[in-house]
Amino acid sequence: MVHRSALEPDRGHVLNGKVTLSDEARGFLEELGFGPVTNDDVWLEALTHGSTGDARDYQRLEFLGDRVLGLVIADWLYERESHAEGKLSQRLNALVSRQMCASVARRIGLPDHIRLGPQARADGGSDSDNILGDVMEALLGAGFVEHGFDAMRTLIRHLWAEGVKGGVGQSKHPKSALQEWAAGSGRRIPEYRLVDRQGPDHAARFTVEVSVKGVGEARATAHSKSEAEKQAAREFMEKFA
Structure with missing residues (x-):
């Protein structure tokens, strides 16, 4: 595979003043x-x-692809599993998260085909969880517009099979686990604080600190505030729980 990130950004072809998909992008999508x-x-x-x-x-x-993905995964979990609503919701949230969408995007080679401005590309936008997750959902939305729900249902079940069958979301979310641990230990609820934010919006890095009074604190850095909070909670549990 030719890695677009090592070449000029894929701007597509221009025919009679109109931009069309490049042959590389078309082949990627159809494959x-x-x-x-x-x-x-x-x-x-x-x-x-x-x-x-x-x-x-x-x-x-x-916006559209997010709803298509959510419905397909919810239907799939309902079909496969007999868990109560809370457990199903836990798995659904993990499987449709921005991080999961970005993981799928990287696995299929999507970064090479995203159309970014020169500065956004230079700032690492093609490896941003935010951008990758959003574009992955946008492709599902485009597929729904062109081919309908059933086609996207089949494709999502193929692309997300590893996550669904591999147990993504089976474990309790680190923030929930930390809150339950604090409550069970008679401690105050965990407090999260944004310590630092660096980089442009499309390639931002967030550093978050979580603390429990009388116990300690832990920090983590990630591409989104929510992911940094999750990692900080996991780090706290490893250190103190």
């Missing part, structure tokens, strides 16, 4: 199962970050 790709506009929109300055970017399709 994954998003094809046949007939409406270039919707796929270009799904792959385009706002930093390019184009009139339309992935945000509307991300």
